[in-house]
Amino acid sequence: MAFHFDPRTILYLLLISQIILLLDVNVFIEIVTVMILIIPFFISKQFKWGLIIAVIYSLQLCMAFIFLPNIHNAVLLYPLSMIANGFRELIPGIIVGIYALKLTHSEEWISLFKKWHFPKYFIVPFSVIFRFFPTLREDYHQIRNAMAFRGIERGPIAFIKHPIQTFEFILIPLLIKASQVAQDLTISALTKGLSMPVRQTSIIQLQLTKTDFVYMLIAFLPIIIYLGEFI
Incomplete structure (x- = not known):
């Protein structure tokens, strides 16, 4: 690394x-x-x-x-x-x-915030937000690849020629996926016990x-x- x-x-x-x-x-x-x-x-x-x-x-x-x-x-x-x-x-x-x-x-930041005794209502949202945008970017690339696989025109020229169609094929799936990603990341953070009112340790030193x-x-x-x- x-x-x-x-x-x-x-x-x-x-x-x-x-x-x-x-x-x-x-x-x-x-x-x-x-x-x-x-x-x-x-x-x-x-x-x-x-x-x-x-x-x-x-x-x-x-x-x-x-x-x-x-x-x-x-x-x-x-x-x-x-x-x-x-x-x-x-x-x-x-x-x-x-x-x-x-x-x-993100694990390093969370480990630091735990060490500095940051409140749980800060650590949990931070954990979700830090992972949200990279995950959403991957979903965006998958949507673009799916459009290319189906022969749908993409790129700046396609946006100029068919702006409504471009928004329909990219923006709507991305918004739906964003809601699902936020929910999944929140569940993941809670599953790891970030909100538990106990002293927490971290594998990252x-x-x-x-x-x-x-x-x-x-x-x-x-x-x-x-x-x-x-x-």
Whole structure:
């Protein structure tokens, strides 16, 4: 299994990303933050996600500092400015969120919440929601495969040509499946005893490694740079 950080490290990185957002740092510190937060994808051999985020962020920088200064049409300026500047500030938090969903198992989060004595009414819904969207995505692919098997046209062109038919063949089955998936996942969580009012244990033992501590120190570097500007 590819290396991944402890869930507590992920929460720490999320905290750092939000502090950077609140401090409204300059572009240099923002770039340093994004570069530091992208590194876990490459450490965990998730090169695809790392490259995708790096390309999107690079395009946002190019749009903000190369294209936007030359645009004087307000109709284009405002939406492009939102993409290049507004959404760009959210990139650090989005990176950590993607990493948490892709490379941290729900069992690890549940084990952490049990260790921190989170209430049952938080753990059970979290367990359901964390598994809901990946399961629903698999069902969506199965629906698309079933459409292809029956010779039903699919894809963006099919949506443009037959929007009502596309909604009928995809959206309605997906909504029905979503209700069933939510019910099944809730039953699964309750069957595992997550709602029992007793002390619970977990087979997954969380442990912070040297790599976690070293990376926590590295992730704090943008804040040190920011504070250094006032010294």
